[in-house]
């Protein structure tokens with residue numbers, strides 16, 4: 195699968211199968227988080243990144259690396275079931291190089307791109323900086339628990355972390371260094387694994403010929419015989435007492451350090467509490483004795499800016515509002531959790547407000563680290579209470595989080611620097627852009643912190659899952675619901691495009707569903723990792739295959755219009771349940787060719803009931819020529835969007851009310867879809883969604899129209915039967931008898947068909 199841009203003459207075909215990327219941290223899911231459905235692969239979660247263009251010719255299907263050992267590109271990959279051995283994996287390999295030095299890399303590996311185990315070893319070795327001519331190249335690969343990896347199947351089936359060694363026997367020091375590198379935050383686990391390795395590496399006189407074979411049942415697996423050259427060598431004592439002693443001392447010191455840190459932390463907490471109490475007593479009239487202490491942080495993009503429509507009031511009112519926001523509800527994530535009496539601001543004077551501002555400034559330096567602060571992990575743990583995982587991406591894991599002492603819940607996006615190798619600018623870019631943006635349709639950033647190893651982004655928490663989940667749950671949406679969502683996306687895009695910012699990764703996974711107390715819902719745009727200010731044509735190829743715009747693929751230079759194209763793809767998916775450009779063979783080259791061609795087909799029967807207006811908007815958004823494509827602002831003015839909103843508008847209702855109504859309706863639809871998913875009337879829709887899933891799983895992108903039509907027939911027969919059953923009850927016994935005989939005629943095949951259909955539905 196060579197991407198289209200590499201088909202041009204004179205260009206070296208890159209090897210985009212591998213790419214250095216980050217590990218996905220698998221953590222227990224939040225019980226409140228929306229359940230993830232099996233992911234249809236047409237909605238790639240993986241990102242498309244530009245393959246390197248300056249690769250030298252190479253025989254192996256692995257990308258080359260920059261001189262510093264940083265890879266230049268990552269590949270494209272489809273989505274597979276979690277357990278699938280062909281699922282692309284992000285693996286980390288560490289190679290101890292003696293004297294406490296360890297090399298570590300993370301790779302995105304595609305099983306299909308690796309032909310032999312030898313090739314894999316050679317490529318991993320090269321990636322680690324040991325080309326094949328180097329004696330120190332890697333020869334053996336082990337899982338952290340001591341299982342030697344002998345084949346591709348082993349490699350792709352088991353761990354995500356591996357230890358690589360050369361020809362010589364690994365020493366316990368080497369193993370320890372490697373484990374420390376792999377699990378820096380889990381010394382307990384390291385110790386456990388080290389004990390396993392100790393047993394594995396223990397020389398056995400009786401097994402001198404087999405090197406470090408181990409038959410200890412305590413070890414998860416045993417190391418098989420060493421290479422030929424080690425056979426008949428005298429057993430070597432790998433325990434290396436001196437090294438062990440050193441290790442012991444090191445661990446003792448580390449433990450002592452942790453103890454001291456914990457003590458300091460406790461003292462800090464005590465101090466912090468004292469400070470809080472003092473502050474409450476002196477300054478906070480409104481919150482005195484009213485529950486949780488005052489939040490000492492404010493949004494880095496203070497919500498009381500003059501241009502905030504909600505703050506349009508007299509100057510004193512302004513002050514009050516700003517105080518309310520800054521003082522009692524500085525972070526609007528969960529207003530419910532703030533006690534009502536905390537909002538009593540009646541008696542606060544302007545002087546109090548000034549005082550409060552002073553306190554807040556002090557707080558910013560004291561209790562909660564200021565925005566952009568460089569912190570230690572202990573500081574983070576002291577200030578924030580991390581909860582369960584609400585989402586994860588290629589680079590980050592997002593967890594529910596509380597600021598200690600506050601009731602509100604936030605989202606903390608935790609980015610592992612190790613996964614960002616060479617792409618640190620992405621997260622800095624995201625922070626810088628998010629700080630400069632403020633809009634109800636964009637996710638709000640409150641704080642960013644850095645530690646040695648991670649970047650933490652404290653953001654507003656959105657609890658409704660993402661649009662991707664909503665699509666996989668509902669299959670497709672009604673026109674008013676789709677219009678509602680497109681309005682939200684257009685508003686977000688209009689705002690950022692007016693600032694010349696292109697998001698460049700508009701897709702359902704990056705649109706979060708925010709549910710309001712009144713039942714309405716909105717979409718919020720997140721993940722600005724690829725966003726950039728566009729002042730002149732950009733040529734960088736990036737995005738996600740299904741949503742990528744033709745001008746990105748054509749490499750003719752692009753601008754903010756690429757976001758509008760992606761919105762067009764989303765509108766198509768919302769109305770039909772499948773994407774506009776599909777390759778039946780899952781051939782990316784073909785997919786890109788189709789995208790560049792831009793021919794949109796409204797497949798029957800899926801589009802039969804969709805209005806011409808909606809189709810017209812789809813066409814206008816999926817216009818190949820970016821100059822002729824609608825802008826976000828023009829989309830908001832589009833007839834269909836206006837008309838659909840107006841239809842929802844009750845007589846005399848304001849636009850805001852109408853919008854709220856439509857949002858409530860959308861929210862209700864989602865709820866009903868979820869609740870009634872087992873009911874017959876929902877089955878057709880569900881079947882459609884299931885079919886798409888199944889087609890995707892079977893590597894076929896085309897919806898199975900025949901199956902759908904067949905299902906509709908079955909449904910009709912069912913309806914007929916139930917109607918007849920109802921009417922037959924009202925009739926006399928003789929007629930009833932006759933009717934029963936009649937109605938059983940179609941029942942048999944129908945039931946048989948029904949069973950078939952049910953088998954086609956994926957297990958819930």
Ligand SMILES: Nc1ncnc2c1ncn2[C@@H]1O[C@H](COP(=O)(O)OP(=O)(O)OP(=O)(O)O)[C@@H](O)[C@H]1O
Nearest residue numbers: 585586587588589590592605654655656660703721
């Ligand atoms: N503020 C938030 N509230 C709730 N969930 C969130 C929030 N931000 C992100 N998420 C969830 O976490 C997932 C990953 O977040 P995000 O896309 O920012 O990570 P990433 O690693 O940058 O992703 P990508 O793989 O696209 O680069 C999102 O798809 C979303 O489901």
